[in-house]
Amino acid sequence: MxxxxxxxxxxxxxxxxxxxxxxxxxxxxxxxxxxxxxxxxxxxxxxxxxxxxxxxxxxxxxxxxxxxxxxxxxxxxxxxxxxxxxxxxxxxxxxxxxxxxxxxxxxxxxxxxxxxxxxxxxxxxxxxxxxxxxxxxxxxxxxxxxxxxxxxxxxxxxxxxxxxxxxxxxxxxxxxxxxxxxxxxxxxxxxxxxxxxxxxxxxxxxxxxxxxxxxxxxxxxTRTSQTLLIEVSAEADAVAATLTSAGLTVKRDGAQLVLPLDDDEVYDLVRDAVAAEGVGLIRLEQGRHHISEIFGEDQGGVGR
Amino acid sequence: MTEQPSGVIHDIGYRKYDGPRLGRARVTRALYAHSLRGAYGLGRSARAKVLPMLLLGVMALPAFIIAVITNVTSDITGGLPLPYSRYVMVTMPILAIFLAAQAPASLSRDLRFKTVPLYFSRPMERSDYVLAKYGALATAVFLLLTLPLLIMYVGALLAELPAGEQTGDLLLALLGAAVFAVVFAGIGLVIASLTPRRGFGVAAIITVLALSFAAVSALQGIIRYEVGDADLAGWLGLLSPATLVDGFQTWVLDASSSSVAPPPGAAGGVVYVLVTFAVIGACWALLNLRYRKVAVS
Amino acid sequence: MNGTVVRLTYRALLGGRRAWLLLLMSVVLLAMAVLLRLTVGVDHQVTADFLGAVSVAALVPLFGLIVGTGVIGPEIDDGSIVYLLSKPISRPRIILSKLAVAATGTVLFAAVPTFVAGLVMSGTADRIALGFGVAALVASVAYSAIFLLLSVVTRHAVVYGLAYALIWEGLLGSFVPGARTLSVQQWSLSLTEAITTRDLVSSDVRLAVAGVLLAVVIVGATWYAGQRLRVLSLAGEE
Structure with a gap:
């Protein structure tokens, strides 16, 4: 009620x-x-x-x-x-x-x-x-x-x-x-x-x-978009290459790498790739929509 | 209770409240009691008590002296040196200071700190707030006026003056005091509600009361004694709160007049009564209007 | 004296409700003078009694109270005095500037109307109007200085000032003769006594004594206010 x-x-x-x-x-x-x-x-x-x-x-x-x-x-x-x-x-x-x-x-x-x-x-x-x-x-x-x-x-x-x-x-x-x-x-x-x-x-x-x-x-x-965002301290290309060869489609978004999050194995792959290259993992988060995006969406004139 | 740094939220469990919730009437009464106590500084800091208590003392002192004198001279004079009903006019400056100090103290705080919306977001209507505040200050002033009268009464009884007559006079004087209290409290509150600055409220109230009294009395004196027109002088008494209520008291309660000129005749008396009640009504209306307009931000 | 302080204080004083109250008071005085002139005609004793009772005894002290506390009270109350105190202006100078505004205001709204009321009621006869005008002028300055000092010393200046004006000068003055020597009203009335040619006004204080006391009070209050402003602390409410 x-x-x-x-x-x-x-x-x-x-x-x-x-x-x-x-x-x-x-x-x-x-x-x-x-x-x-x-x-x-x-x-x-x-x-x-x-x-x-x-x-x-x-x-x-x-x-x-x-x-x-x-x-x-x-x-x-x-x-x-x-x-x-x-x-x-x-x-x-x-x-x-x-x-x-x-x-x-x-x-x-x-x-x-x-x-x-x-x-x-x-x-x-x-x-x-x-x-x-x-x-x-x-x-x-x-x-x-x-x-x-x-x-x-x-x-x-x-x-x-x-x-x-x-x-x-x-x-x-x-x-x-x-x-x-x-x-x-x-x-x-x-x-x-x-x-x-x-x-x-x-x-x-x-x-x-x-x-x-x-x-x-x-x-x-804030639907999860089922993607994983990672950011590494160095050697981003090398890490990307490793992950691609493991079978993931890697997109570059500036300093970030965006991976599709199909199952938990992806986390393991990321961990291994980062450890193999010997770099630091700065960010590891699920990609989400933010409320601020609706303002962008709806200010285009979409009302109630 | 364990001491925790204030950043940490302590979890002991929240308890719901199933007890009684008192309605508007009880809440208004609680605010009335709180404001009345505040008028005498009770429930506030020690410094807030000084002025009202001091004024209460100064107000009662002459009554005490009168009581003593009555006892000493009762065989000779057979009565009180000063009638009950004249006491308030004689001690008018003290009453004026009390009002000037406490009316703003009652209202200015809530206005200045913008606490008023917190009251009105509770089960209390605007008129309840006004009623509580008005009632409280009127009661406070009434108490201020009653204490000396009671002291004089006790003195009169101890001097073995006729009890029936004294009691009758006392009751009439108390009635007059009640009217003084309501009229003055109303005027003081209306002026105080116009400004969140306490200092200016005090000055404005005292100015209105003192100046009107001084001006009207002086005019009355001149018109009555130099021009010889007692009736016109009587009409002029409507223009100041003190002379207005004194005139009311003189005509309705058959009290002895403390003003330069009493209400002229029966017509004058009736007009005095009407104006007195009109003033009370106007104060009530103005206060309600003021609190309807208080910016609720 | 500092021009900016004067200007700001002047604007703060005359903007808003305070100004209306002051104007109302002056108008009431003048209205009463006119009324009396019309009903009583020209009677110099009446003039003296009226101006003494209404102007010198009530209007001028109240004016001094409202204006004297109004030039600095609100600033101390809401804390905005800190802006003034953090400027490189000496404290006595601030006091002098504010006193100038207060005195000017009181003179303009109380002393001048008193003088005019005297003229309305008695014309230029016997220098009555002048006598009361001067009394009001001097009393205005004295009260402004006293209440300005009180405002710096205490947040409850208005109430204490009232107590002084009403109880000391009013009540006690009638009953305790000694109190009258220490009353600003009596000092200013002695000036009137000296100026007016006829014997309409009497003061309990001799002219010389009154003059000295007035000077001492005005200078002393101003100086002390400057000193107290130096150590002003903005505490909590009561």
Whole structure:
């Protein structure tokens, strides 16, 4: 049963149209919402939360209409905004407890769950210091904690990796994956960075200029092309020759060699060829389509 | 709890929440309680407590002195040196400072740090937020006004002044204090909601309150005593919140007037009542309007 | 004094809501003066009482508060003061530049309207308008300097400034005679007393004392503010 459903959802502002007859369905799992800045991702989330009214069209969350049953939806939803939203003079614990109370948890449950959640997102002694002194990574964790503390059925994360360094990004992505895999909470995560969503989403929705470009599962996007890419440190020609004489069709793609991956024997052949030539094997990976390729595909005018 | 470097996610297992989820009404009450405590600095840093507690003390001190004086002179004077209902006007500057300091403290934080969307993405409507904040500050101001009155009451009882009369006067004064609280809290919040800068909010509130009071009182004085037109002076009292509610109190609750000129006649009295309620209604409407427009980014 | 700082501060002060509030206050003062002139006619005692109670006792201190804190408070509050502090401009110079803007603003919006209100109500008789105009002018500069200093010293300058203006000069001033010698209002009123030919205004402070104290406060506050700006630290909220 789809968790989120929109039907011809439109949102017009005086100057621009943020969403244009968007119709999507989101199943439980991790759903990535991709689009450039200004594509309409944040607007969609705000409409789903009832923070902003749609100009036309319908949207429902858990089967409840967003305009009529807003409060009931908001009881079961967590929201992590893109912008800074944390007061500087309270500690993380105080703040998350307060937010838990604002979500309807009784005082004791609020305190208990806050302690749990802060541990899950990775805030330990820091949680007692004022938020004003936190690093960006810690602040993002607090934002995530307040979205999760009331055990929602779905969380909407708006650009959660903004401002994080590469290690912080990885940590956040892993955490997001855990939210679905271990906590069982559906995640709607937006980003303008395609590479990240590849790694963690089950389903990807691509929006551009408020219209839907593509909506399909990640595995479809990144079908293995059944090819093997290798890159060696030297003597690429010699290695290619060895492999060709072993019966494989070798294509040269710049510094890389592309081999058809028919069975596991190919790995053995590569290993032997490389060892025989005495060179280093720099890269050995399966060739895949990347999400970025769809933009190339679909910007040719192929719409929904 | 084991100490781990913050990069590592600790896996103890996630627990679902099956407990009660309190609805809008309870959540609004929780925000009300939180804001009320915040108005007196409870639940915040030690420095936040200093000003409100100090003001509470300064507010109560004259009442304490009055109580003592009453006990000493009760045989001679047979009553309180200052009627209950006049206390608020006498201590108006302190009330004004409390309002100017705490109204922005209540609202500016959420506006400045853009925490407001987090509230509205929860089962809380905009009007609930406004109700909680308004109610909390009005209650805080009411408490500020009530404490000295209670001190004076106890002093009066100890001086063996007639209990029935004192209780009656006290209750009327409390009613007046309630109206003062609601009107002033409303005005303070409306001004505070217009700016995320706390300092400017404080200055704007005090300017509106102090300047209006000074200007209206001066004008009233001149018009009443130099020109001799007590009625016009009375009408002028509508233009400042302090004289407005004092006029309301004088006419509706039969209190002794602290203003230069009371509401002129029955027509004046009715107008004062209408304007008082109109001001409260306008504050409520403006606050709701303001929070509907808060940019939800 | 630094021209760029002056220009930036001036623009920051007068752009936005603060400017409207200031303008409103001046207009209200002038409106009341006109109203009184029309209803009361020309009565010099009325003029003196009105200008003393509304302008010198309320408008000018509030103005000094809003403008004095407004020229540096918001910058310290949101941390953008660091951009200014990292430039090769000496701290006292920054203070002087900001004080110049604050004083000019207060003079323009409080002192000049006071003078004009005096003219409206009493004409040029007895130098009343001049007397109060000068008082407002001097008090404006003094309050600007005091509140500018307070803004550098504490983030809660507005509240402490209010407490001073209302409680010290207002309440206590009425009950404790000693407090009146240390009141900016009294100092400026002694100037009025000296200037106006008729006996309409009395101040508890002698002219010489008032003059000295005013000079000390203005110079001292400005100097100390410069020193404090040197060691300014941008801490957390409360």
């Amino acid at each position: 789809p968790v989120i459903q929109t039907e011809e959802l439109t949102k017009r502002f005086p100057a621009t149209t943020a969403l244009d007859r968007l119709s999507i369905e989101v199943e439980p799992g991790v759903v990535g919402l991709v689009g450039a800045n200004g594509a309409g991702k944040s607007t969609l989330i705000k409409i789903l939360l009832g923070l902003s009214p749609a100009t036309s069209g319908r949207a429902s969350v858990f089967g409840l209409d967003v305009t009529e049953d807003g409060p009931q939806i908001r009881e079961r939803v967590g929201y992590m905004p893109e912008h800074d939203c944390l007061p500087g003079d309270v500690s993380a614990t105080e703040f998350v407890v307060h937010m838990a109370r604002m979500s309807g948890l009784p005082p004791d449950a609020a305190r208990e769950r806050t302690a749990d959640i802060l541990r899950h997102v990775g805030l330990y002694e820091e949680r007692y210091r004022p938020i004003g002194g936190y690093s960006t990574g810690m602040k993002q964790r607090v934002k995530l904690a307040q979205a999760l503390v009331h055990d929602p059925e779905i969380v909407m994360l708006d650009e959660p990796t903004n401002g994080l360094d590469p290690v912080g990004r990885d940590d956040m992505l892993l955490l997001i994956r855990r939210i679905w895999a271990e906590f069982g909470i559906t995640v709607l995560v937006t980003s303008h960075l395609l590479g990240e969503l590849e790694r963690i989403s089950d389903h990807v929705v691509v929006i551009d200029g408020g219209t839907l470009l593509r909506s399909s599962s990640t595995s479809e996007f």
